[in-house]
Amino acid sequence: MTFDDLWLFLPLLLATGGFSGVISGLLGIGGGIFLVPVFLFVFTRFGVSDAVVMQLCVGTSTATVVATSLRSVLSHHKRGAVDVAALRLFAPWLSVGAVGGVIAATSMRSDTLMAVFGTIALVMGFYILAGNPRWRVAETLPRRRVAAPLGGFIGFVCAMMGIGGGTFGVPTLTAFGRSVHVAIATAAGFGLLVSLPAALAYLVRTPSAPVPPLTAGFVSLPAFAVTVIATFLTVPIGVRLAHVLPAQTLRRVFAAFIILAALNMLRKAFG
Incomplete structure (x- = not known):
């Protein structure tokens, strides 16, 4: 993919980035669960090898999550919604787990990674949709011996x-007594803590098959640049909505997007 080629998909990438920014601010999810299927559509149209196409999607998405999560968590923090204590507790384990996740992703076949993506996302979507929002493990944050494996996972x-x-x-933060609004704001920080070391790892990994021009490791620089520009403009819109919409509405929107993305990925994996 060159900058000339990118013009063909520029409207799609700008729209995707803009929508991803709203979703990131609204739901604290970084937008990656929406970006990966779109990147898969774009990269397959450019003939990227099946051996590396899903890893390229995941790596590029991870790099964009760095930007969207940073913008989102700072916007939420200005409103006083971020639980800094929770970020400090989980930070080292999230980052260590992220590096392991990159190693696993770049060692899998693309269709296997698609199936893993779709299955995990589908389970989480239905859990969030059907689960009891008042269910709690505890009303306080877990101790380190619980936070370490949970954050690593x-x-x-x-x-x-x-x-x-x-x-x-x-879901983790609400299970430990945080309101859905605080959980969403703090989860944006989780996204930054995961995506920053993961993006660096994807940048230095060596693909096993040819990748498009202007690609560093498993990150497409043109797709990253266009998506981030659009995302930065729309994250504050999602943040404002997150502090206005009812908690139950947020759960339903959150779950619906995850389920739709999961079904689409499973269709591609087994189709």
Whole structure:
């Protein structure tokens, strides 16, 4: 993919980036769960090898999540909604898990990675949709011996799937007594803690098959640049909506997007 080629898909990438920014601010999920299927559509149209296409999607998505999560968490922090104590507790384990997730993703076949992405996302979507929003494990944050494996798991799976921290961070934080609005704001920070080390790891990994021009490791620089520009403009819109919409509405919107993205990915994996 060159900058000349990118003009063909520029409207789609701009629209995707803009929508991803709204979703990131609204739901704290970094937008990756929406970006990966769109990137898969774009990269397959440019003839990227099946051996590396899904890894290229995940790596590029992860790089964009760095930008969207940073913008989102700063916007939420200005409103006083971010639980800094939770970020400090989970930070090291999220980052360590993220590096492991990159190693796992770049070692899989693309169709296997698609199936993993779709299956995990589908389970999480139905859990969020059908689960009891009042269910709690505790009313306080977990101790380190619980936070360490839990944070490592979240970092691993999110980096492997190229998504932000909200998909697992929001249910986790609400289970430990945080309101859905605080959980969404804090999960944006989870996304940054996962995506930053993961993006660096994707940049230095060596693809096993040819990738498009202007690609560093598993990150397409043109797709990253266009998406981030659009995303930065729309994240504040999602943040404002997150502090206005009812909690139950947020859960339903969150779940619906995850389920739709999961079904589409499973269709591609087994179709």
